[in-house]
Amino acid sequence: MEEKTFSVPKISCGHCVNAIKEELNEMDGVTSVDGDPGTKTIKVQWEAPATEESIRAMLKEINYPAA
Numbered sequence: 001m002e003e004k005t006f007s008v009p010k011i012s013c014g015h016c017v018n019a020i021k022e023e024l025n026e027m028d029g030v031t032s033v034d035g036d037p038g039t040k041t042i043k044v045q046w047e048a049p050a051t052e053e054s055i056r057a058m059l060k061e062i063n064y065p066a067a
Ligand SMILES: [Cu+2]
Pocket: 011, 012, 013, 014, 015, 016, 017
């Protein structure tokens, strides 16, 4: 299991966090997604087949790229 907190500057409110959580939770291997609009961060836990690269790619695709 891997875990990382991504900084996502485009987060502006709780709705952004919920949208990101929904998308990341759809990914194979992602086991937990938590977000904080105050610090504009998303904490993700994952295992194979998900990778940090695939998570970053998804964040970019949904227009919330990680810094
Ligand atoms: Cu928002």
